[in-house]
Amino acid sequence: MPHILIVEDEAAIADTLIYALQADGHTTEWMTLGGSAVERQREQPADLIILDIGLPDITGFETCRQLRRFTEVPVMFLTARNDEIDRVVGLEIGADDYVVKPFSPREVTARVRAILKRMAPRAEPAPAATTPAPLQLDTLRMLISYHGQPLTLTRHEFRLLQCLLEQPQRVFSREQLLDALGVSADAGYERTVDSHIKSLRAKLRQVSETGEAIQTHRGLGYSYNPEQA
The missing domain is CATH 3.40.50.2300 (Response regulator)
Known part of the structure; x- marks a missing residue:
């Protein structure tokens, strides 16, 4: 009182x-x-x-x-x-x-x-609880985790997924993704991107069967959608 x-x-x-x-x-x-x-x-x-x-x-x-x-x-x-x-x-x-x-x-x-x-001092509003993003990128350790579980990725898979994670929702063409891998698009490796994406999706599904983090945009390329992860 x-x-x-x-x-x-x-x-x-x-x-x-x-x-x-x-x-x-x-x-x-x-x-x-x-x-x-x-x-x-x-x-x-x-x-x-x-x-x-x-x-x-x-x-x-x-x-x-x-x-x-x-x-x-x-x-x-x-x-x-x-x-x-x-x-x-x-x-x-x-x-x-x-x-x-x-x-x-x-x-x-x-x-x-x-x-x-x-x-009387005003009470500060309690910070809203935040849910960690399903995919977590650790560039220092060169590690990507999915729902807290580290993924075993090849060098190309890591750089490909890193490129998508750093700009969520952006649609990357195959040429842009090849550039992120350090591979020239002139070398005719565009379809190699599809192979890496397929492998990445398989590894993500081993952790969560319901997630669709990597979205396909027909005729355009791929993007990362955190809401679907």
């Missing part, structure tokens, strides 16, 4: 605040001196301070100044004065709100709730 420190030298007003705040679900502590409140905040920080301006030792303004040297605890000023200059000074030295006596206990508790809600 939020803990509220009330700094007020009039017992009747303090009793009213204590009753209203505790009924609203807060714990409270009451002090009559500004200097004591500053020391208390150093030792056992409250979640919010309701601070009267006219205190017996130092003013509420000075109390707030001293608090702001070491804490950003929300401060609500409580005063019998309604002068605009007092409200301006109070807000300029770091107050979060300003309530003029006589006040409604309901209004005070509503303002306290609003301040605490505004000051």
Whole structure:
């Protein structure tokens, strides 16, 4: 429960605040001196301070100044004065709100709730769970895994599959895939690509019979579709 420190030298007003705040679900502590409140905040920080301006030792303004040297605890000023200059000074030295006596206990508790809600840290949304891609490429180890299982690939099969994986959904012509293998298309090896693709598909099906990671585009070439893997 939020803990509220009330700094007020009039017992009747303090009793009213204590009753209203505790009924609203807060714990409270009451002090009559500004200097004591500053020391208390150093030792056992409250979640919010309701601070009267006219205190017996130092003013509420000075109390707030001293608090702001070491804490950003929300401060609500409580005063019998309604002068605009007092409200301006109070807000300029770091107050979060300003309530003029006589006040409604309901209004005070509503303002306290609003301040605490505004000051509460916002929860970060939980990161969305991500599913690892079925085909994982490890260029340092020259390894490709499918559903966590390393594939046993020839040098040409590895480079062919690597080319497809690095640009998912892109359609590569046989000539482009030969180029990735370091083989000249002029040498007449275009159909060799088909043979490597057939071998790759067979090795992928040994791991998963339902996947169709390598897509054929008739008259165009091949592509890797991660959604079908």
